Amino acid sequence: MRFIKKTISVMLVVLIAFACCFVTAGAKTVDFRTPTSTEQANLRFALKLGTSYRDAPSPPVFADGYLVVMSGKTLYKIDAENGKIIKQAEMSETPSFSYTPVTYSDGVIYCPLDNGIVQAFDFKTLKSKWIYKDALGGQSLTGIVVSDGKAYTGFWNDETEKANYVCISTKDEDKKSTHEEKTASWTYTHKGGFYWAKSVVTGDYIIFGSDDGTVYDNKESSVFCFDKETGELADSIKIMGDQRSGITFDKDTSKLYFATKAGYLYSVKFSKGAFDDSSLKKLSLGGASTSTPAISDGRIYIGVQGESFGKGYLKIIDADNLKILHSVSMKGYPQNEVTLSVQDNKTFVYSTYNASPGGISIVDVSADKVSATDLFVPDEGMRNYCISPIEVSEDGTLFYKNDSGYIFAIENIENMEETNAFFAFFIDIFEAIASFFKSIFSFIGI
Template identity: 25%
Template sequence: MNKHTLKIFFIFMTLLLVVASQPALGSDWAQFQKDKVNSGITGDSAPIATPNSTMSWQHDICGGWVGIDASPIVYGDYVYAVASDGNLAKYYKDGTSVGGWSVDIGNPGFQNAAPAAGNGHIFVVNTGYGSDPDPDLIAVDASTGSISDSGSVIASTSIQFSTPITYAEDSNGNKHILFGSVNMSSVDPVNLSDGGKYYCYNVTDPTNMVKEWERDCSSAKGYYWAGAAIIGDYAVYGDDAGHLVSVNYTNFTNYEVETVQEIDASTVFGFNVNEIRSSICYSEETGRIYFTSLAGYCYSLGFNANTGQFDASNKWSESIGYSTSTPAYYNGRVYVGNNNGFSTGKLWCLNASDGTEIWNNSVGPVQSSPAISTFYGPGNEYIYVTTNSGSGGIYCVNSSGVTVWSETSPGTNRYCLAGAVISGGWVFYGNDGGYLCGCANYTRYDFNRSTDMWAYKYQIDDTPTTATDPTIEFSSGEKDAIKADDNNYASSETTDEGYYSAHRFVFKIDDNEKPWITSINVTWKGYAYSTDYVYGAKLYIWNNALSTYEELNEGANVQYEFSLNGGVISNIGNYIDNSNNVTVLVVQNGEDDGFVTHSNIQTDYVKLVATP
């Protein structure tokens, strides 16, 4: 075969050094407000300076007036979002497109039910705005995008599924999803809803989702944005009549679930709370649930996680104005938003013991729920909210109530109804214009031939080294070839018998950033091939403590485009030497046979990205 027909094209190399005491690529934010109790809290870092325009990204995944109105989720290395055209979008966290991914959940229209991820799948319920989608519940393989199972929850043009999906695993290892519906057929202009049910499906086997129970709304008013919290054995959620219910969600017979308690919040708090349009947030630390209502209050109510009973003696309410925002509790404080139509609104910080105001910030109409990074330590949390106005966008506010940075969302329909999510130094959100956005403030070290960056081409046997012999350094022209993603390649020389071609890259990390770096992820872009065979390549990183290269990944022996990805998440100091250098090596898998088969490697582009 001609060697040019055997060239293998690798995806670009990114050294992602994430500042977080979390796994290499950050923790999952796999459902609305992160977890089954809607905490809205993560230990991952998030941008606390104005996002870097060269790193942040935006993709128009669905044009129109109501593009993205459900919060995105993060599962593994990817961010997913549901759009009004029926598109379930998927991108790498850095905004790179995922090849071969195309998922249509059908029946375009307003989508405001946030999906949930678990068990290797993305679970989506189609809102069904003014339509009868069939199917309306879908399990999508998170890796391939194939539909593992789907079905019709109910056949109706008036029923909408407008609550986020809650995903939970019970004490026996069974996996469940819960969500609610509302009947929009005979609405009056005040109450806006009429009827609905809550549903629970077993998704232990995602190829066979099984309905376990459905429960009619006792008040006959239905569920709009009112997501459940799973607290031990109990699911707790509110409705459009201001009722709260606790059910033992794993105890059911003939599709009927055990109701532990139902209360009228208006009776408990002594005034008409109106519709509960927030999800329920639960804090194990305080033993309380938190929620808001359209009456304009944030509420705290005791809940016994052992019995599933509400504690009406342990309560407070605080006037904040009309709210659909799900509160988030952290370190003795409750963070929550409110909105006055599409014009004004605030982010509030309340004392968790009695609800009294600590501060408020008039960021704009906040219908979304706060996402909070606790990475920077107690008293230094950062709160991220989106605003639902014509000039809406995202705000980062510190624990003192001061706006640290803000960004107007892209496009013309800048309304951001749904909230933000955080993972591994990134914050993600969407808007009505159909844009999915990722914000970060990484520092990018592009290869630029400076004295702080080196590149070497050489051949190795089975013991690669970190030698800096000038005779193996890339020429100036070859360095120019690898400083931009332009299909201009720097290549290896012909190898000797028994040797493998290799490229090595050295980047110097800024001294101020070095103490903060706690994870490294690596990818590379170029060709790796031999004269007569397809071999692929191996990716390494140098471990100074062990004086050896650690293998991060071995690419498959294929002819077409693929990526080498790998990383380290512990003992990061071992990978940054005393001169602040990080060294990466790519080695072609095939050795020179001394006859016609030579080992070849080429590099198109190299970069390093660090989170300060």
């Protein structure tokens, strides 16, 4: 049954691909047929794995038909079709508040765990491969980036405490040991540490931001560029406030984009290990941002905090001149990286928000009036605050979690109807062919 469903999904993706235009875009941009209305959005399943934000599941990662999630000290592999737990394994520690997802790369799951730990698991078997324990420890809130046989991540101890950014070889040197302890290939120690400071790799270099090392003062912090192999510092630039978002690199313009808690969006050109200081631009967003900029067709999409814990905003910004095109009011602060879906020459923005009920909002960027509407609202008992990105599978299903402890799968019901109609057509043909040959065989006495 699973094989049939997977085959259907693959064939549907092929059909959709022919129907869609080619998309050139930044991270978190898809051209799958995601649901675009409440009528299309159908709750495929909701799986409860935790009771509060302390043991809530991590944001789900979709890989090869499965969701990979951490909750408590357990790593789960879940069937993305029905929400059934396929395998589970014990981790050496818990994730830090379950804000940060695992990273999947080349058949390996990399888990960011508390007390400065990274643990690697085989995707197929969920057997532990190795473990890294950082000397300075800290919360593992920074997403792990894997490139050319190395894993990169940072840790955070406190606003004014030191913590490390590390490079770890992903090679499993001792295959007989499940908890082989790794040593970092290189480390960089920084006062204030690294909080949600997910790096970006371009060429031979890795780029990541940092906290400013002060308590709520919005002082100068830095964005660093290192040789990703040797750990040699190649360049750095000074910015204002804690840099607590991922960094996005636009290959078309060779520009880096990132935001800070001080409320600024920055852009700067980058080439061959050097920042072009003369090209550095910044825009006041009107509120803090820990949202990784998503870029598509010359526009930046980023979440911005509103007043206190009230409503937040989705800002749509011209990527060239950093001018705000739209400021869309949201139910809460969108602290995650948004997801973009381009369908029939229309761009739809999907985002969660850090407020109850903890659902999904959608913004049709091509509409005459650009505004956010509810795509999915969880039922009572499934509502809570939410800092979760949205994963998308090839069949257009959206996956996310909130602090209620539930993982949600929101499918496009029209995709299933189209798939069923597609296969019903071919079944009719096969039945007609079978009937034809049956009548011939009957006629000739076979």
